[in-house]
Every structure is written in structure tokens, then in C-alpha cells.
Amino acid sequence: MSNWEASNFRGKLPIRVFSRSLAVATYSCFLQVKGNEKNLLSLAKLALFCFEIECVMEFPSFDHLNVWRECANVRVWILFLLLLLLKSDVCSGSDYLVGLGSYDITGPAADVNMMGYANTGQIASGIHFRLRARAFIVAEPNGNRVVFVNLDACMASQIVKIKVIERLKARYGDLYTEENVAISGIHTHAGPGGYLQYVVYIVTSLGFVHQSFDVIVDGIEKCIIQAHENLRPGSIFVNKGELLDAGVSRSPSAYLNNPAGERRKYKYNVDTDMTLLKFVDDEWGPVGSFNWFPTHGTSMSRTNSLISGDNKGAAARFMEDWFEQKDYGRTDSVVFEDDALPRRMPNIIPSHHDNHRELLELATSFQSPPGRPVTKTSSVAKRVRSAHRKVGKRRFVSAFCQSNCGDVSPNVLGAFCIDTGLPCDFNHSTCGGKNELCYSRGPGYPDEFESTRIIGERQFRKAVDLFNAADEEIEGDVDFRHAYIDFSQLEVTISDQGYSEVVKTCPAAMGFAFAAGTTDGPGAFDFQQGDDKGNPFWKLVRDMLKTPSREQIDCQHPKPILLDTGEMKKPYDWAPSILPIQILRIGQLIILSVPGEFTTMAGRRLRDAVKMVLTSEEDFEFDDIHIVIAGLTNTYSQYITTYEEYQVQRYEGASTLYGPHTLSAYIQEFKKLAEALIYGEPVEPGPLPPDLLEKQISLLPPVVLDATPLGVNFGDVCADVPRNSTFKSGDMVTASFWSACPRNDLMTEGTFALVEFLQEKDAWIPAYDDDDFCLRYKWSRPSKLSSRSKGTLEWTIPQGVTPGVYRLSHFGAAKGLFGSIHHFTGSSTAFVVA
Structure with missing residues (x-):
């Protein structure tokens, strides 16, 4: 040195x-x-x-x-x-590209049967709040990508997915296929039906409803296009937490038939975990969240006629409104003042009004004007939009997705007899032997709108907690596996304590207890849950449609067959036999896409089986995985119970289409997909499901003509707000207008109803529209054959409303004698909100 x-x-x-x-x-x-x-x-x-x-x-x-x-x-x-x-491939600092999108899928708000309760008398006649399709895309910059779409609809539909994929392939080639796209429904029972292709699911809607089908396909395509165009470098975080008061078991007697040792592994007879993904754009910060939690979309009852996203649709609105206010700095990220729910921010510039008399004089100067023609775009242009969103920043998208909700009810107060007020029979859910007297109660009983709000709010608040605390970053590959399986004759190997047995599934069939309905929506006649024998009279009626074979009866045992749907082929297939199963992987998150409603224990067994396969390898890649079940995804095949629950034959067991070994079949096939995922191997695609669109039959009459009384314009007020009136938070303001059938124009991404605020004494500013939880649009007519109709707006003034002068406005579209469509609008007399 x-x-x-x-x-x-x-x-x-x-x-x-x-x-x-x-x-x-x-x-x-x-x-x-x-x-x-x-x-x-x-x-x-x-x-x-x-x-x-x-x-x-x-x-x-x-x-x-x-x-x-x-x-x-x-x-x-x-x-x-x-x-x-x-x-490096990810020199941008992000492992993923993330994009989100959202689009209106509300559908026809008149004449169409609601999907879910199978109640022929439940016909749409207005809007509680609008339905949406929400999507996220997660992509590796130079690798795989997956798409998950959450629908404010009862369930996914095979024909809907077939047509969506056709459109995506025409636009993007093989970038998006049936393998990496999942389409899931929240299971609201308050959305228009008629969009599924199998007969048994469209009987009550008088066959196929092209308008319902078209708006859903269009909305899914457009929200995926939005998500694709919004793809930007970003990060994803996952969080999980317990929510205890948003669901209860509606079939506890069936749950108790599961092995005692298995039940002891769990504290509750429903799943209580909510799993949430938080999407964060590298530049803009948080841009959305999706979560999975099991509870039925049955807060709205079987007699409701207003289109609604039920509790999960409400929760999504609350979450999106909360973030928009938080992003603008109008609300704390954790604390909610006075328990007030957030709402979308209008273009109102708040101003202070001390002089009530001056406001009344100002309101009096704005009387109800005559109805007048407008352009088609007016309804869209008047929708409430935020004036405060950062330029170029996309709207925050939040989805509350469904999971294994098969036996989970949001009506948490329990089931009671409407004649005596006593609890229903535990095993059969009857009152004096009658199922139609047994109804479950939501937390807002007897107000179904309040129950919807409360259960939605509970999910929303838990999601906010998880969103704010999410710090586990998603890391790892994006991958997927998909297969079509014929469940009508599937061999299933069952192993028990070293002994193996090969059994088979059955062609689809529905049991007698299916017709009994559930405590969320009872059936009719003398059917009851827990029926493993059947009734001679109804068997005779059944045989007029299709007599089940001895082989089918034995295969479905102990289910007494009411409808042998899997073997009924006229005018075309009554039930599906070929079903899609799918696994999506985003780092340590695994999504199991299932085409039906798994019960609580059935979902637990499926998750455990897939987890055992994924964690069997020694490379520890899947040691910290989160597995969620996405229920009612890609198509619909009713329920999946455990073998033990099936023996009890409550509603869920009677609706388990493919026999007592249905769950074992799912577990077997999902384990194959999981193994292929681990080893990077392809899977056999399986037989394709049929495309039955060209065979569909529709018996729903078209709109022929809209008319008003002589000398009356469309949009004229027929029941006005009282003159010189003043209201406060909690009051309901109502006005009715001469209107037309809402099937003439669905007002997609528009509105039938509007609350307007008077700004600076001469400018009416949109404040609330028919997508707000507080504003309802109701449509009515004197009779089914009448050409005259009315539109009624009901505004329940929310907490925190800006004081000032307001009015109610209605938009519609009338069909003329020769089929031409003319748009119109009308407004009420102005009033004061103090």
C-alpha cells in the first residue's frame, strides 16, 4: 500500500x-x-x-x-x-396495468317482469336507482390480463357472455376471450328479467326480452372498453375483514345436517369475511375498489316494482359518492358526520340564505311551465355531474360483488308469521303449514327501502375501513384457466378414508321445495321447504309436462322431482347442462368463478379444496393466497349445496340441479384447473354451450301508442307541489306529470327524474337524478291497455342538503301513432328547502 x-x-x-x-x-x-x-x-x-x-x-x-x-x-x-x-419489463415502477370502467344497464322500467322471485305479478314500474355494469382489467405490461365485470343484475347469462365475447373479439382480436373474462351478478331481485336463454328462467317474463338483453350486452361491452382505454400503470392492494350484521342463515336446519366436526371449525353458520381489492393509479392515486361478500340481494321484497340494485347496488353508490367527496375534501376519510350517507356532488355552489321570505318570493315566481319537446340528449346532459373532478381523472369505480350467498339472507331480524307475529317453523319455514305466511324481516322492517339502505350502508362502511387500511400489495403473475363441463352425466370420484367410489351427476331437475320459495320470498299453494316426498296431485301436473325416468328419479334421490328441466327440450332447452368454470389469478388473489349460488358450507369446502392444491407445492408461491368465490358468474345454474344439506331438501337443496354430488363435481373440476394453473399447463376447453338466441320466443307486447287527454301536453304537471311551500330534511316532495311508457327510451346514462336547484336567481342546476338513492321515479297507467300514463317523482330530502329554491323535473319519450319517438320534459312549481 x-x-x-x-x-x-x-x-x-x-x-x-x-x-x-x-x-x-x-x-x-x-x-x-x-x-x-x-x-x-x-x-x-x-x-x-x-x-x-x-x-x-x-x-x-x-x-x-x-x-x-x-x-x-x-x-x-x-x-x-x-x-x-x-x-426490465416493469421499469415504470408498477407490476401491473390497471383500468376500470362503469356503464348504465338499467333496462326497461315498465311492463317487464323482475328477475329473481319468479313472481308473475312483480312487474317493473319505475326506478329506485339505476343499475350499472362495473369492470376492472388487470394486465401484465407484456403478459396476461384478466377482466372481471360486476353486474347490478340478478345473475350472469350464458347468451349475454357469448355475445359480449363476440363483440370484444371483433374489436380486440383474441385479447379478451371467454377464458380471461368473468361476468358476475350481484343477485338483485329488482332488475328486469328476460335476458337468459333457458326456458325455465324466462317463463315469468313472457319469454325473452330483447330490450333487457341488449342493454346489458351494450353496457358490459362499453364498461370493458372504458377499462381497456383507462389502462395505466398502477398497484393493487388487498385487505380482509369481518362483517357480522349483514347476513343470516335462512336455512339453519340444513346447515345443521353438516358433520358436527366440520361445523366446529367455524364460529358462524354464514361466512362473515369481506375481501377487498384497492386499485391505485401511479399518478392519480386510488381509482376504485371491488369486494366480495355473501348476502342475498333480497332486501327489496317480492312485491317491489321499482328497479333497484338492492343492498349491494346501494353500497356501491355510497362508496363511489364517499370517495368523490373525500377526493374533493368534503368528508373525512373515516368519520361520517351524524351518520349521514355521502351522495354524488352536483354542480351546486353553496350559498347562504338568511331571508326565508325572500326565498319564498323567488320560488313563487317559478310556476309549473307547460310540458315541452326536447332533444334526446337533454336527459343525459341534465344528469348530475361533478364540476370538481380533476381534469382527465376517471370516475372512481366501486363494486360490491356476490360470493357464496346461497343460504344467506340480508333480512337479519329473522323469519316471522305475518298472521301471528311468531317465529316460523324451524324445519319447514311455515306458519300453520302454510309457507306463504312466513316472511323474513330486514333491519328497517317494515320499510324495504330502509332495509336496503341499512344493509348497503353496513357493507359500505366495512369496505371503507378495509379500503383505508389496505396495505398488503398484490404481487405476482396474472393468469387464468377456464373450462366448459357437461354436468348432466359427469363421473365424479369420491374418496373417503382411503375408500374411493365413482358416482355421477344427473340431468338438471328441480324439487318440490323449489316451489315453496324461501323466507325472503315465499312461494304459493301448499308447497313447503324440507319436502323429500312430494305430492300426488303436483306429480300428476308435472307428468303433463315431462315424466322423469326411473334412472333420473334414482339419481336425484332424495329429491322428489317437480320439474325435470334437464330432459325438457321443447321449444328449446329448459335448463343448462354445459357450464363454465374459471379461475382468475392476480398475484396472491385467486377468484373462483362459479355459475350458481353456493351455500356457506359448500363454498368453504370449495375454497379449502382449491387452497390445498395450490399450497401443495414447495415453492411457497401460494402460501399467502386469498381465495374468493365469485357467485352467479358467466351463466346461471341455481344452487349448490353440500351432500348433507341436499338430504334435507330445503329450497337450496331442491334447487341443486345436478343431484346430490353436484358439489363434489365442482370440487373435482376446480382442482384440475388449479393444478393446471400451478404447472402452467393448458386445460381441455370442453364442449361449447349452445347459442339459443335465434330460438328465443318473446310474448311481451310492444308499446303501441302514447297519448294524453285533449289539450294536455306530455310533461304537463297533473299533481303539482303546493305553492308557497317549504320543506326540510326528511320530508318527501312529490309531483306527477302526464308521461309516456319508459320503454320508448331507456334513458341509458340519462335520467327520467331530476331535482334542480336555483342558482343565482335565474339558472337551474341539476342536483339529484334517478340514480340517487333519495329520488324515486314511479310510472303508472289506469290499465294495461291504456295509452295514457303518469310519471311521479318522489324526493325524500336528504340530510346536509343545500338550503335554497328547488323544483322537480321529468324527462320522457312518447311514441306516436306511426311509431315515431318524441322526447319531452316538464317541471313542477318551485319550492323552498330550508
């Missing part, structure tokens, strides 16, 4: 050793943190910073040639490190 080197060593490494050590450390660290280049980039910057300090501290005079040479060596290694990062 030279005198110069010795004099400058001072107990530290010589710079030559430092440069070589940095080279080794750089390569070692790269191997350890490869795949997490954000950390590596930070390491490089830190090394460069420390080295510059070292040079300044150790070598204040840089006139020695060796010093410059060694400094250059270190800089070479740091430059090599940075070039290595630039070559």
Missing part, C-alpha cells in the same frame, strides 16, 4: 475494494429483489448518493489519477445497474 493510500485508509475500505464490493452487492441484490424493481431502483439511487458523499468526504482533492479511475469504476457499476432496470 502506498503512503498516500495508507494515509487515507483511516479504518475504511479502500475505494478499489468498495467498487468491487458494490459490483457484487449490486448483482446479489438484483437476484434477490428481481420482480420488485421499485426497491432495486431505490437501492441504486441510494448507492449513487452514498458514493458521492464518500468521494467528497474522503477525497476533497481529486487530483490523484487512481481516485478518478476508481470513482469511474463505481460509476460504471451504478450505470450498469440503472441500465438493467431500464431493460
Whole structure:
């Protein structure tokens, strides 16, 4: 060592050793943190910073040639490190591209039967709030991608997915296929029906309803297009927490038939975990969230006639409104003042009004004007839009997805007899032997709208907690597996304590207890849950449609067959036999897409089976996985119970189409997909499901003509707000207008109803529309054959409303004698909100 080197060593490494050590450390660290280049980039910057300090501290005079040479060596290694990062596929700092989208799928708000309760008398006649399709896309920058769509609809439909994929392939080629796209329904029982292709699901809607089908297909396509165009570098976080008061078991007697040892593993007879994904754009910050939690969409009853997203649709609105206010700084991220729910921010600029008399005089000057023609775009243009969103930033998208909700009711107060007020029979859910007297009660009983709000709010508040605390980042591959399986004759190997047996599933069939309905929506006649014998009279009626074979009866045992749907083929298939199953992987999140309603225990067994397969390998890649079940996804095949629950033959068991071994079949086939996912192997696609669109029959009459009384315009007020009236929070303001059938124009991404605020004494500003929870649009007519109809707006003034002058406005579209469509609008007399 030279005198110069010795004099400058001072107990530290010589710079030559430092440069070589940095080279080794750089390569070692790269191997350890490869795949997490954000950390590596930070390491490089830190090394460069420390080295510059070292040079300044150790070598204040840089006139020695060796010093410059060694400094250059270190800089070479740091430059090599940075070039290595630039070559990386994720040099942007994000492992994923993330995009979200949302679009209106509300559908016809008149004449169409609601899907879910199978109640022929439940016909749509207005809107509680609108339905939407929400989607996320997660993509590796140069690799796989997956799409998940959540529908404010009762369930997914096979024909809907077939046509959506056809459109996506025409637009994007093979980028989006049936394999990597999942379409799931929240299971609201308050959405228009008629969009499924199998006969048994469209009987009550008088066959296929093209308007219902078209708006859902269009909405899914458009929300996926939005998500695709919004793809940007971003991160994803996952969180999970317990929610106890949003669901109860509606078939506890069936649950108790599961093995005692298995039941002891769980604290509750329903699943209480909510799993949430938080999507964060690298530039804009949080842009959305999707969560999965099991509870039925039956807060709205079987007699409701207003289109509604039920509790999950409400929760999604609350979450999106909350974030918009939070993003603008109008609400705290955790605390909700006075328990008031958030709402979408209108274009109102709040102003202080002290003089009530002055407001009344101002309101009096705006009397109800005559109805008048408008353009088709007026309804869309008048919708409430935020004036405060950052330019270029996309709307926050939040979805509350369905899971294994098969035996979970949101009516948490329990089931009671409407004649006596006593609890219903435990085993059969009857009152004096009659199922139609047994109804469950929501937390807002007897107000179904309040029950919807409360259960939606409970899910929303838990989601906010999880969203704010989410810190586990999703990391790892994006992947997927998909297969079509014929469940009508599937061989299933069942192993029990070393003994294996091969059994088979059956063609689809529905049991007698299916007709009994549930405590959420009872059936009719003398059917009851827990019936494993049947009734001679109803068997005779059944045989007039299709007599089940002895083989089918034995296969479905102990289910007494009421409808042998799997063997009924006229005029076309009554029930599906070929079903899609699918696994989506996003890092440590696994989504199991199932085409039906798994009960609580059935879902637990499926998750456990898939987890056992994924964690069987020794590379620890799946040790920290989160597995969620996405129920009612890609198509619909009713219920899936455990073998033991099936023996009890309550509603869920009677609706388990493919016999007692249905769950075992799902577990067997999902384990195959999981194994293929682990080893990177393809799977057999299986037989394709039929496309029955051209065979569909529709018996729903078209709109023939809309008319008003002589001398009356469409949009004229027929029941006005009282003149010189003043209202406050909690009051309901009502006005009715001469209107037309809402099937003439669905007002997609528009509105039939509007609350307007008077700004600066001469400008009416949109404040609330028919997508707000507080504003209801009701449509009525004197009789089914009448051409005259009315539209009624009901505004329940929310807490925190801006004081001032308001009015109610209605938009519609009337069909003329020769089929032409004319749009119109009308407004009420102005009133004061103090």
C-alpha cells in the first residue's frame, strides 16, 4: 500500500475494494429483489448518493489519477445497474396495468317482469336507482390480463357472455376471450328479467326480452372498453375483514345436517369475511375498489316494482359518492358526520340564505311551465355531474360483488308469521303449514327501502375501513384457466378414508321445495321447504309436462322431482347442462368463478379444496393466497349445496340441479384447473354451450301508442307541489306529470327524474337524478291497455342538503301513432328547502 493510500485508509475500505464490493452487492441484490424493481431502483439511487458523499468526504482533492479511475469504476457499476432496470419489463415502477370502467344497464322500467322471485305479478314500474355494469382489467405490461365485470343484475347469462365475447373479439382480436373474462351478478331481485336463454328462467317474463338483453350486452361491452382505454400503470392492494350484521342463515336446519366436526371449525353458520381489492393509479392515486361478500340481494321484497340494485347496488353508490367527496375534501376519510350517507356532488355552489321570505318570493315566481319537446340528449346532459373532478381523472369505480350467498339472507331480524307475529317453523319455514305466511324481516322492517339502505350502508362502511387500511400489495403473475363441463352425466370420484367410489351427476331437475320459495320470498299453494316426498296431485301436473325416468328419479334421490328441466327440450332447452368454470389469478388473489349460488358450507369446502392444491407445492408461491368465490358468474345454474344439506331438501337443496354430488363435481373440476394453473399447463376447453338466441320466443307486447287527454301536453304537471311551500330534511316532495311508457327510451346514462336547484336567481342546476338513492321515479297507467300514463317523482330530502329554491323535473319519450319517438320534459312549481 502506498503512503498516500495508507494515509487515507483511516479504518475504511479502500475505494478499489468498495467498487468491487458494490459490483457484487449490486448483482446479489438484483437476484434477490428481481420482480420488485421499485426497491432495486431505490437501492441504486441510494448507492449513487452514498458514493458521492464518500468521494467528497474522503477525497476533497481529486487530483490523484487512481481516485478518478476508481470513482469511474463505481460509476460504471451504478450505470450498469440503472441500465438493467431500464431493460426490465416493469421499469415504470408498477407490476401491473390497471383500468376500470362503469356503464348504465338499467333496462326497461315498465311492463317487464323482475328477475329473481319468479313472481308473475312483480312487474317493473319505475326506478329506485339505476343499475350499472362495473369492470376492472388487470394486465401484465407484456403478459396476461384478466377482466372481471360486476353486474347490478340478478345473475350472469350464458347468451349475454357469448355475445359480449363476440363483440370484444371483433374489436380486440383474441385479447379478451371467454377464458380471461368473468361476468358476475350481484343477485338483485329488482332488475328486469328476460335476458337468459333457458326456458325455465324466462317463463315469468313472457319469454325473452330483447330490450333487457341488449342493454346489458351494450353496457358490459362499453364498461370493458372504458377499462381497456383507462389502462395505466398502477398497484393493487388487498385487505380482509369481518362483517357480522349483514347476513343470516335462512336455512339453519340444513346447515345443521353438516358433520358436527366440520361445523366446529367455524364460529358462524354464514361466512362473515369481506375481501377487498384497492386499485391505485401511479399518478392519480386510488381509482376504485371491488369486494366480495355473501348476502342475498333480497332486501327489496317480492312485491317491489321499482328497479333497484338492492343492498349491494346501494353500497356501491355510497362508496363511489364517499370517495368523490373525500377526493374533493368534503368528508373525512373515516368519520361520517351524524351518520349521514355521502351522495354524488352536483354542480351546486353553496350559498347562504338568511331571508326565508325572500326565498319564498323567488320560488313563487317559478310556476309549473307547460310540458315541452326536447332533444334526446337533454336527459343525459341534465344528469348530475361533478364540476370538481380533476381534469382527465376517471370516475372512481366501486363494486360490491356476490360470493357464496346461497343460504344467506340480508333480512337479519329473522323469519316471522305475518298472521301471528311468531317465529316460523324451524324445519319447514311455515306458519300453520302454510309457507306463504312466513316472511323474513330486514333491519328497517317494515320499510324495504330502509332495509336496503341499512344493509348497503353496513357493507359500505366495512369496505371503507378495509379500503383505508389496505396495505398488503398484490404481487405476482396474472393468469387464468377456464373450462366448459357437461354436468348432466359427469363421473365424479369420491374418496373417503382411503375408500374411493365413482358416482355421477344427473340431468338438471328441480324439487318440490323449489316451489315453496324461501323466507325472503315465499312461494304459493301448499308447497313447503324440507319436502323429500312430494305430492300426488303436483306429480300428476308435472307428468303433463315431462315424466322423469326411473334412472333420473334414482339419481336425484332424495329429491322428489317437480320439474325435470334437464330432459325438457321443447321449444328449446329448459335448463343448462354445459357450464363454465374459471379461475382468475392476480398475484396472491385467486377468484373462483362459479355459475350458481353456493351455500356457506359448500363454498368453504370449495375454497379449502382449491387452497390445498395450490399450497401443495414447495415453492411457497401460494402460501399467502386469498381465495374468493365469485357467485352467479358467466351463466346461471341455481344452487349448490353440500351432500348433507341436499338430504334435507330445503329450497337450496331442491334447487341443486345436478343431484346430490353436484358439489363434489365442482370440487373435482376446480382442482384440475388449479393444478393446471400451478404447472402452467393448458386445460381441455370442453364442449361449447349452445347459442339459443335465434330460438328465443318473446310474448311481451310492444308499446303501441302514447297519448294524453285533449289539450294536455306530455310533461304537463297533473299533481303539482303546493305553492308557497317549504320543506326540510326528511320530508318527501312529490309531483306527477302526464308521461309516456319508459320503454320508448331507456334513458341509458340519462335520467327520467331530476331535482334542480336555483342558482343565482335565474339558472337551474341539476342536483339529484334517478340514480340517487333519495329520488324515486314511479310510472303508472289506469290499465294495461291504456295509452295514457303518469310519471311521479318522489324526493325524500336528504340530510346536509343545500338550503335554497328547488323544483322537480321529468324527462320522457312518447311514441306516436306511426311509431315515431318524441322526447319531452316538464317541471313542477318551485319550492323552498330550508
